[in-house]
Amino acid sequence: MCGIIGYTGKREAAEVLLSGLSRLEYRGYDSAGIAVFENGAMRVVKKQGKLSVLSGELKQSPLKGNTGIGHTRWATHGVPNDVNAHPHFDQKKKTVVVHNGIIENYLEIKEKLLKEKCHFASETDSEVIAHLVARAYKGDLLEAVKRALKVLKGSYAVAVMHQDEPGRIIGARFDSPLIVGLGKDENFLASDIPATLEYTKEVVYLENGDIADIRGRSCGIYDIKGKKVNRKSATIKWDISQAEKGGYKHFMLKEIFEQPVVIKDILKERTHGPEIDFNELKIKKSDLKKIRRIAIVACGTAYHAGLTGKYIIEKFAKVPVWVDTSSEFRYRDPLVDRETLVIVISQSGETADTLAALREARSRGALVMAVCNVLGSSIAREADGVIYTHAGPEIAVASTKAYTAQLSILYLFAFYLAAIRKTQTVTQRKKLLAELGRIPLSMVRILDNCHSRKNPIAKYAAEFHEYYLARNNKSCFLYLARNINYPNALEGALKLKEISYVSAEGYPAGEMKHGPIALIDENPWVVCIAVQGNTYGKMLSNVQEIRARGGIVIAIVTEGDHTLERGDIRYVIEVPKAPEIFSPLLVVIPLQLLAYYVAADFGYDIDQPRNLAKSVTVE
Numbered sequence: 001m002c003g004i005i006g007y008t009g010k011r012e013a014a015e016v017l018l019s020g021l022s023r024l025e026y027r028g029y030d031s032a033g034i035a036v037f038e039n040g041a042m043r044v045v046k047k048q049g050k051l052s053v054l055s056g057e058l059k060q061s062p063l064k065g066n067t068g069i070g071h072t073r074w075a076t077h078g079v080p081n082d083v084n085a086h087p088h089f090d091q092k093k094k095t096v097v098v099h100n101g102i103i104e105n106y107l108e109i110k111e112k113l114l115k116e117k118c119h120f121a122s123e124t125d126s127e128v129i130a131h132l133v134a135r136a137y138k139g140d141l142l143e144a145v146k147r148a149l150k151v152l153k154g155s156y157a158v159a160v161m162h163q164d165e166p167g168r169i170i171g172a173r174f175d176s177p178l179i180v181g182l183g184k185d186e187n188f189l190a191s192d193i194p195a196t197l198e199y200t201k202e203v204v205y206l207e208n209g210d211i212a213d214i215r216g217r218s219c220g221i222y223d224i225k226g227k228k229v230n231r232k233s234a235t236i237k238w239d240i241s242q243a244e245k246g247g248y249k250h251f252m253l254k255e256i257f258e259q260p261v262v263i264k265d266i267l268k269e270r271t272h273g274p275e276i277d278f279n280e281l282k283i284k285k286s287d288l289k290k291i292r293r294i295a296i297v298a299c300g301t302a303y304h305a306g307l308t309g310k311y312i313i314e315k316f317a318k319v320p321v322w323v324d325t326s327s328e329f330r331y332r333d334p335l336v337d338r339e340t341l342v343i344v345i346s347q348s349g350e351t352a353d354t355l356a357a358l359r360e361a362r363s364r365g366a367l368v369m370a371v372c373n374v375l376g377s378s379i380a381r382e383a384d385g386v387i388y389t390h391a392g393p394e395i396a397v398a399s400t401k402a403y404t405a406q407l408s409i410l411y412l413f414a415f416y417l418a419a420i421r422k423t424q425t426v427t428q429r430k431k432l433l434a435e436l437g438r439i440p441l442s443m444v445r446i447l448d449n450c451h452s453r454k455n456p457i458a459k460y461a462a463e464f465h466e467y468y469l470a471r472n473n474k475s476c477f478l479y480l481a482r483n484i485n486y487p488n489a490l491e492g493a494l495k496l497k498e499i500s501y502v503s504a505e506g507y508p509a510g511e512m513k514h515g516p517i518a519l520i521d522e523n524p525w526v527v528c529i530a531v532q533g534n535t536y537g538k539m540l541s542n543v544q545e546i547r548a549r550g551g552i553v554i555a556i557v558t559e560g561d562h563t564l565e566r567g568d569i570r571y572v573i574e575v576p577k578a579p580e581i582f583s584p585l586l587v588v589i590p591l592q593l594l595a596y597y598v599a600a601d602f603g604y605d606i607d608q609p610r611n612l613a614k615s616v617t618v619e
């Protein structure tokens with residue numbers, strides 16, 4: 001879960017590497033470093049802290065040269081400090097390596113190397129790669145890397161340079177992403193597309209086991225057996241501006257505001273009259289017709305989308321659905337077979353647990369469909385079929401637009417399956433699609449009120465902030481909802497805790513009296529999702545129970561519903577009226593904004609919260 005980049009060509013490598021790392025920083029940000037060939041010698045500068053610390057250092061002592069590799073780290077082995085930061089040299093400082101992933105047998109390798117009098121500088125697992133390559137080097141870096149990789153167990157994306165071969169970088173991947181960016185008289189390696197998009201839109205997605213040999217004017221790719229292969233390049237359709245803040249203070253805020261357009265585009269692309277179009281989905285309709293159960297598997301926010309998916313798919317397609325977190329599914333001996341469709345959901349398409357769950361499901365004969373945002377990602381490639389969310393790059397660590405995009409795809413998939421299984425008429429589908437089509441405009445209406453800090457959600461967040469400080473940080477949040485909005489309660493709590501570090505839990509409101517109500521006194525703030533729907537009355541009762549015990553309530557209600565305001569609820573957020581089944585797409589927006597404003601009041605780094613990284617490519 002780190003970001004790596006490599007450049008060889010005619011530009012100043014340090015500039016390209018820093019710019020690339022700035023676009024990969026979402027993958028890890030506890031230290032960063034680069035290595036550049038300068039006048040025939042390899043020089044490394046690496047620093048603990050955010051990329052800005054490294055940039056500052058490079059201003060003081062610049063690195064000049066046209067070939068180099070860089071890394072932004074999310075620590076797994078060894079604390080974040082200058083020494084453990086990448087790149088790592090071998091003992092003679094002739095081989096230099098950056099690595100993303102985990103070398104599971106590094107202790108075994110290290111022990112062996114120590115016996116051979118090898119000296120280690122860092123506590124990382126990655127350093128063994130530099131020593132292994134150095135020992136295997138006999139004048140050809142490609143051959144040395146090939147030999148070294150044979151010893152490794154675990155996951156890696158690496159970029160390697162050698163003192164004796166200026167202008168050459170060898171990259172390799174196994175279970176961690178790596179792309180090659182193809183330019184004119186220049187080539188790139190990177191963990192993700194935004195890192196090279198400023199320079200080229202032509203990319204090759206390396207496959208598992210691939211090794212890339214890049215120089216300014218050539219790029220050779222070899223498969224796991226060492227055979228030269230011809231991997232087709234893809235042209236990226238989106239623009240670098242989509243990976244920039246575009247005037248917003250944070251990526252998270254920008255991505256929250258992008259949601260109406262993302263959903264509108266999904267509906268436009270995927271529907272033609274009453275027909276749903278998943279053109280890239282390789283799974284045949286006849287195979288979908290045969291399935292008897294569905295398992296949805298995902299992590300974090302994607303898991304919450306999956307939980308909502310259960311309500312949607314069961315309601316429309318009448319297939320039983322269960323939902324698992326990937327880390328539980330993969331170790332649980334799951335009961336999936338040929339009659340099971342496993343839907344894996346992942347924004348990045350690289351989440352290690354979800355990828356492992358996918359493999360587990362496939363090995364048991366299940367049909368696996370992925371819902372992914374990142375084109376060509378490992379999960380997208382390994383599934384039997386993929387539906388892309390096409391939400392554009394999501395940079396903020398806290399997922400927002402990916403969530404509503406995943407929900408939208410799940411609605412459409414439920415209708416698609418319902419049509420195949422004949423559990424929905426064309427007239428019903430037309431009506432539902434018309435209602436879904438109105439959601440983006442309703443989202444715009446929620447967001448229109450939130451451009452300035454004077455909006456009610458920002459005001460409530462500011463009041464919470466004061467309250468929290470006045471009580472010596474004793475307050476916390478509970479999120480309650482029922483039915484289809486219950487997963488939103490979990491999602492609201494996750495958003496708040498991951499960026500504001502305030503303790504928050506989500507519960508199905510009906511569970512309150514089975515324990516959590518004991519938490520209620522004047523300390524917690526309780527977000528109650530009480531939009532119109534078949535459990536509305538029950539939610540009103542929950543609100544009264546909380547008020548009766550002194551809890552402070554923020555209620556999310558349907559526009560025009562003043563019932564709670566007429567009681568003594570001061571904090572009310574309205575969302576436009578929508579059929580209950582589609583309300584999660586609207587309700588989540590105030591939850592995202594509330595988390596955002598609370599974190600902003602604390603002055604935290606919203607896009608890069610502590611201890612987290614965007615895609616979790618390690619277990």
Ligand code: M6R
Pocket residue numbers: 299300301302345346347348349350351354397398399400494495498614615616
């Ligand atoms: O890339 P994925 O969708 O597989 O990522 C899953 C989770 O790591 C992710 O949703 C995480 O929980 C987010 N930080 C939540 O905002």
